[in-house]
Amino acid sequence: MNNEKEKILFVDDDESILDIASEYFQHKGYPVITAKNGLEAVKILENEKIDCCFTDINMPGMDGLELAEYIRKIDNTIPVIIMTGYPSLDNTIRTLKNGVVDFLIKPIKLNHMEVCLKRVLREQLLFVENIILKKEVKGKEQLKRLNRELLYKVEELNILNKIMSDFTITSSSSDIFKRLIDTTIKIMHADEARVYIINNAAPFEITTSVSNSAGTDKAIEKLIMETVSNAMPLLISENKGACGLPEDILSFMVVPLEIRGKVFGILTASIKKSGIHFIEKDLYYLSFMTNKAAYAIENLALYENIYENLFSTLYAFVKTIEARDPYTQQHSNRVTKIAIVIGKEMGCTSEELDILNFAGHLHDIGKIGIRDVILLKPDAYTEEERNIIKKHSIIGANIIGQIWLLESEKEIIKSHHECFDGTGYPDGLKKEEIPLLARILSVADVYDAISSDRAYRKKMEKNKTIKIIKEGRGTQFDPDVVDAFLKLHDDGVIEKIT
Ligand SMILES: [Fe+2]
Numbered sequence: 001m002n003n004e005k006e007k008i009l010f011v012d013d014d015e016s017i018l019d020i021a022s023e024y025f026q027h028k029g030y031p032v033i034t035a036k037n038g039l040e041a042v043k044i045l046e047n048e049k050i051d052c053c054f055t056d057i058n059m060p061g062m063d064g065l066e067l068a069e070y071i072r073k074i075d076n077t078i079p080v081i082i083m084t085g086y087p088s089l090d091n092t093i094r095t096l097k098n099g100v101v102d103f104l105i106k107p108i109k110l111n112h113m114e115v116c117l118k119r120v121l122r123e124q125l126l127f128v129e130n131i132i133l134k135k136e137v138k139g140k141e142q143l144k145r146l147n148r149e150l151l152y153k154v155e156e157l158n159i160l161n162k163i164m165s166d167f168t169i170t171s172s173s174s175d176i177f178k179r180l181i182d183t184t185i186k187i188m189h190a191d192e193a194r195v196y197i198i199n200n201a202a203p204f205e206i207t208t209s210v211s212n213s214a215g216t217d218k219a220i221e222k223l224i225m226e227t228v229s230n231a232m233p234l235l236i237s238e239n240k241g242a243c244g245l246p247e248d249i250l251s252f253m254v255v256p257l258e259i260r261g262k263v264f265g266i267l268t269a270s271i272k273k274s275g276i277h278f279i280e281k282d283l284y285y286l287s288f289m290t291n292k293a294a295y296a297i298e299n300l301a302l303y304e305n306i307y308e309n310l311f312s313t314l315y316a317f318v319k320t321i322e323a324r325d326p327y328t329q330q331h332s333n334r335v336t337k338i339a340i341v342i343g344k345e346m347g348c349t350s351e352e353l354d355i356l357n358f359a360g361h362l363h364d365i366g367k368i369g370i371r372d373v374i375l376l377k378p379d380a381y382t383e384e385e386r387n388i389i390k391k392h393s394i395i396g397a398n399i400i401g402q403i404w405l406l407e408s409e410k411e412i413i414k415s416h417h418e419c420f421d422g423t424g425y426p427d428g429l430k431k432e433e434i435p436l437l438a439r440i441l442s443v444a445d446v447y448d449a450i451s452s453d454r455a456y457r458k459k460m461e462k463n464k465t466i467k468i469i470k471e472g473r474g475t476q477f478d479p480d481v482v483d484a485f486l487k488l489h490d491d492g493v494i495e496k497i498t
Pocket of ligand 1: 363364392416417445
């Protein structure tokens with residue numbers, strides 16, 4: 001604890017008062033400084049830290065009240081005590097205004113001055129502690145506020161990040177629509193979210209597993225069409241019945257999906273449980289999300305367009321090869337159809353079926369590199385010719401391999417002559433080493449080849465073709481694929497599509 005007493009400044013033009021007060025308080029252990037007028041006091045205050053000031057009012061240059069005002073301005077924690085022989089109401093008011101803490105009337109007894117000093121110093125201590133406390137409280141509040149803001153920002157960043165990553169990797173438009181619905185329900189705590197595609201000036205709902213398609217209410221349809229025409233997101237934070245929304249919807253949002261300024265779809269979100277409702281921030285998130293989704297859809301459309309063009313070009317090559325050999329016309333087309341029904345039967349995803357469609361049509365594209373004299377030979381192949389023919393799967397994979405993003409298709413084309421027991425070509429892969437879609441394509445390819453005429457032989461009898469497929473179960477072919485094929489065959493599905 002610091003035992004040093006408070007430093008006192010006495011200001012009076014009466015030197016005898018200064019002498020008496022100095023002597024008394026110094027004797028009591030207080031450091032004392034004196035000044036003969038206000039201006040002299042100001043100079044002292046510029047260089048010294050004092051704890052209390054006693055001042056006369058009437059002094060030449062700068063009077064006591066002006067000095068009090070000056071002190072209040074530089075440090076409002078320094079108590080000022082006014083000493084005057086003639087107190088007037090006017091002076092008293094000015095004194096209080098200037099933050100003077102006490103008033104002593106001359107002649108002043110020294111012990112009164114001491115009592116007064118102790119009191120004002122005690123009050124000053126409380127005052128300073130109060131200020132510090134207030135600052136601390138303010139500081140803590142500020143910290144809490146900053147913390148809240150920080151948490152809020154982190155949450156916002158997390159949400160925006162999730163939206164960004166959700167819509168960066170998407171494989172199809174339907175996937176994007178499903179993600180829109182899922183993310184709206186998850187992030188916005190919506191009870192229901194729906195996506196509509198605007199078709200001929202009427203909303204057509206995209207059916208997904210998440211939204212239940214109970215039909216669109218007329219009032220909702222009206223809000224959707226309004227949003228389509230003004231391209232502005234709409235927030236109905238609390239449904240008070242003004243828009244004719246169904247009563248069970250407590251809070252509602254409608255956000256447009258736009259590509260290059262044209263609204264092509266709408267996302268709606270509803271809250272049906274009481275207790276929460278959408279706020280402006282939710283509308284911001286939803287708009288951010290639909291923006292990202294629309295962007296992803298546009299990119300996908302551009303990509304699908306390129307993909308379609310590429311597919312058409314490559315398929316034109318296949319048709320050229322098939323056109324050279326009247327016996328293989330439509331072979332790739334039929335193989336693809338058979339492979340797709342087997343794929344569906346085996347539970348392939350729509351993405352896998354797309355790959356099967358591409359690879360099925362182009363599986364023999366490598367035959368473009370085989371000379372006609374071999375390819376169109378009317379007799380059975382020699383060993384050497386067979387080895388040349390076998391190269392078509394690698395040639396095909398190399399052609400497709402030139403194209404970025406067609407890795408799966410390339411692997412299937414390369415492996416469509418692999419056998420389940422490892423006796424196939426080009427790599428002698430076994431069982432699951434062979435991609436599933438290639439195992440499917442293999443059954444479809446062989447079935448179509450033996451059940452149609454060839455240059456060197458007539459097509460086989462139906463029961464003979466099935467016998468060959470059955471015999472190949474577990475050796476040439478994947479048993480599961482054969483089982484799926486046979487089921488489809490027994491059900492008449494294969495016959496119908498070929
Ligand atoms: Fe082939």
